Amino acid sequence: MSRTVFTGGLVFDGTGTQPFPGEVVVEDKRVTHVAHGWTEAPRHHEERRVDCTGSTVMPGLIEAHSHLTFPSAVGHLEPRFNPPLDVSFFHGGCMPDDHLTLAERNAGILLDAGFTTAYSAGSLTPGTVEVRLRDRIRSGAIPGPRLRAASFERDSAPLRPDGTPTSTGAEAVREFVAEQAALGYDNVKFLLSNDDVFTPGGSQQTQYTAAEAQAAAEQARESGVWLNCHAQSAEAVKLAVRNGFRAVYHCTYADEEALDLLEARKDDDLFVAPAVGIVYANVHEGEEFGITREVAERMGQPQCLETMAELYPEMRRRGIPVLPGGDYGFPNNPIGRNARDLDLFVRVFGYAPTEALSAATMLGGRLMGMGDELGLLAPGYLADLLVVRGNPAEDVTLLQDRANLLAIVQEGRFHKADAALGLTEVGAATN
Numbered sequence: 229m230s231r232t233v234f235t236g237g238l239v240f241d242g243t244g245t246q247p248f249p250g251e252v253v254v255e256d257k258r259v260t261h262v263a264h265g266w267t268e269a270p271r272h273h274e275e276r277r278v279d280c281t282g283s284t285v286m287p288g289l290i291e292a293h294s295h296l297t298f299p300s301a302v303g304h305l306e307p308r309f310n311p312p313l314d315v316s317f318f319h320g321g322c323m324p325d326d327h328l329t330l331a332e333r334n335a336g337i338l339l340d341a342g343f344t345t346a347y348s349a350g351s352l353t354p355g356t357v358e359v360r361l362r363d364r365i366r367s368g369a370i371p372g373p374r375l376r377a378a379s380f381e382r383d384s385a386p387l388r389p390d391g392t393p394t395s396t397g398a399e400a401v402r403e404f405v406a407e408q409a410a411l412g413y414d415n416v417k418f419l420l421s422n423d424d425v426f427t428p429g430g431s432q433q434t435q436y437t438a439a440e441a442q443a444a445a446e447q448a449r450e451s452g453v454w455l456n457c458h459a460q461s462a463e464a465v466k467l468a469v470r471n472g473f474r475a476v477y478h479c480t481y482a483d484e485e486a487l488d489l490l491e492a493r494k495d496d497d498l499f500v501a502p503a504v505g506i507v508y509a510n511v512h513e514g515e516e517f518g519i520t521r522e523v524a525e526r527m528g529q530p531q532c533l534e535t536m537a538e539l540y541p542e543m544r545r546r547g548i549p550v551l552p553g554g555d556y557g558f559p560n561n562p563i564g565r566n567a568r569d570l571d572l573f574v575r576v577f578g579y580a581p582t583e584a585l586s587a588a589t590m591l592g593g594r595l596m597g598m599g600d601e602l603g604l605l606a607p608g609y610l611a612d613l614l615v616v617r618g619n620p621a622e623d624v625t626l627l628q629d630r631a632n633l634l635a636i637v638q639e640g641r642f643h644k645a646d647a648a649l650g651l652t653e654v655g656a657a658t659n
């Protein structure tokens with residue numbers, strides 16, 4: 229049995245309490261011991277010790293709104309997918325195998341950024357690219373975050389892969405959910421509302437009826453998949469909550485009634501992710517990509533950011549589980565920059581750094597349906613962890629610099645181990 233002790237540094241266990249000087253013991257794929265204080269010398273003759281002096285050991289980050297099939301990643305910007313200005317990415321014929329190659333690259337980049345798990349918010353195209361991606365990560369064929377794969381996003385009158393429109397109504401919704409489940413998806417995504425980004429005034433347009441949302445929920449239960457939704461309007465949020473959608477994204481225009489509903493269900497496997505990263509990028513970091521102030525305003529983005537900045541402190545006050553995950557995959561918001569969402573939780577929403585970190589770890593484990601084995605450093609939990617130079621509970625921006633990620637570990641296996649850790653092998657321990 230391989231045994232690794234992360235010692236000499238701080239431990240942030242994911243619960244939201246302040247980091248403490250301590251050590252974490254990993255045996256094979258799980259954490260077996262978390263202790264306050266440090267041991268001086270190996271207690272076992274086969275023990276690998278990782279010197280975490282000056283660093284913090286914490287659970288791997290979990291992305292709650294990932295789009296690994298979106299084309300832009302750090303170092304690989306794709307201007308041809310920059311909606312609404314340019315969507316010519318689709319015109320060249322995005323062949324499934326090429327798309328899979330791109331998604332695999334993105335998965336590696338997201339893992340390199342410290343995200344050991346990702347909950348997908350939707351695929352860019354119909355078909356099975358993200359299912360294949362998930363399976364290739366799971367089998368160890370490629371590096372990447374543990375993934376729950378999500379279908380492409382069903383609009384109110386979506387197109388089939390062959391280009392023909394599907395019909396609306398409860399039966400069509402049921403059929404879609406069953407089809408996506410049969411393709412192997414874990415999550416099925418609905419655009420319960422439109423969006424100002426797509427069409428002026430779109431965020432207030434609710435695109436599904438109560439009967440359709442209920443049909444989706446019934447079929448999801450029958451097919452064993454979970455539902456995600458894009459929900460900007462208050463009515464869309466209410467539809468989602470009333471019908472047991474698991475991940476409710478954006479929620480920007482939630483009214484009092486929607487907030488009350490969210491709060492009433494806050495312990496029932498209901499999770500909110502604002503996806504603030506893209507909104508912030510559209511308002512402040514779009515110029516270079518043609519998203520001028522004028523374009524951002526046409527897309528409703530300054531108003532969206534202002535509304536979120538008032539709404540999310542209220543969600544926090546009510547104890548609604550809100551998770552980082554910011555629609556990364558656009559040229560001004562590329563995959564790999566995902567940890568920036570934690571800083572936005574702190575700066576824009578008023579979260580304490582420990583709360584933002586806990587949302588990206590402990591709550592992420594719950595979102596994945598793995599709350600008893602993922603997202604915390606505690607005995608029995610999967611050893612998905614990071615060693616971060618410095619103390620991210622004092623400054624979450626440390627997580628944005630890959631050079632600070634000294635170690636990235638998934639289920640006890642080192643994806644990355646910086647030389648600075650002075651990793652020493654004792655005895656014959658291998659991993």
Ligand SMILES: [Zn+2]
Binds near residue numbers: 349350503555
């Ligand atoms: Zn999204």
